[in-house]
Amino acid sequence: MTGIDDTGRKASPAPGGSDMPDWRRAMEGGLGNDADGGIQNGVIILDDDPGMRSSLCFFLRAHGYGVTDYAHPAPLFGDLAGTVPVCAIIDIHMPGTDGLLIGRRLQDMHPDLPMIFITGRADQRIRDGVSDLGAVALLEKPFSGASLIEAIREGVEAAQGALPFSIN
Numbered sequence: 001m002t003g004i005d006d007t008g009r010k011a012s013p014a015p016g017g018s019d020m021p022d023w024r025r026a027m028e029g030g031l032g033n034d035a036d037g038g039i040q041n042g043v044i045i046l047d048d049d050p051g052m053r054s055s056l057c058f059f060l061r062a063h064g065y066g067v068t069d070y071a072h073p074a075p076l077f078g079d080l081a082g083t084v085p086v087c088a089i090i091d092i093h094m095p096g097t098d099g100l101l102i103g104r105r106l107q108d109m110h111p112d113l114p115m116i117f118i119t120g121r122a123d124q125r126i127r128d129g130v131s132d133l134g135a136v137a138l139l140e141k142p143f144s145g146a147s148l149i150e151a152i153r154e155g156v157e158a159a160q161g162a163l164p165f166s167i168n
Contacts, residue, residue: 007067042065042066042067042075042085043068043072043085043088043152044067044068044085044088044089045068045069045088046073046088046089046090046099046102047071047089047091047098047118048071048072048091048094048095049091052091052141053071056089056148057069060148063145063147065086065152066086068084068085073102073105077105079093080109080110084113085113086114086152086156087113087114087116087136088103088113088114088115088116088157089116089117089118089148090103090115091117091118091119092117092119092122093119093120093121099117100126100133101113101131103117103130103135104133105135113159114152114154114156114159115133115134115135115155116135116137116148116152117130117137117139118138118141118157119139120140121140126138136154136155137154
């Protein structure tokens, strides 16, 4: 199925072997969504811009990551119950909400979740907020694919000791 459903979520399961550890399948694209569209230890993207979401999803899948993307935060928070994403990529400027507020809520749910914030315009308030949240990176659009991949890798490596499954 193509497109975004009425909950603002676009399911996009990725292939993966069941004999791999969860973290390896997530890094190699084996965990993204389950049959119901819920997150299973993949990279999550929250951005209201369909073009940006599509580009990020395509790019990350091409680099072997399982991805679940959202246009709105409400379905994201519902899907996070009982799951541990590998990383969250969050747009700062979205209609009706602020990416920093979403980041705080995600941090309350998953204190060790690596977060990468993206924005088209960063001011000092945003930089300070991202820093206060301990985010892995603040990437200003347009940003390079290499900088995104590096931020994801840094975040996953930094969170290794806090993940609920073994990385060794």
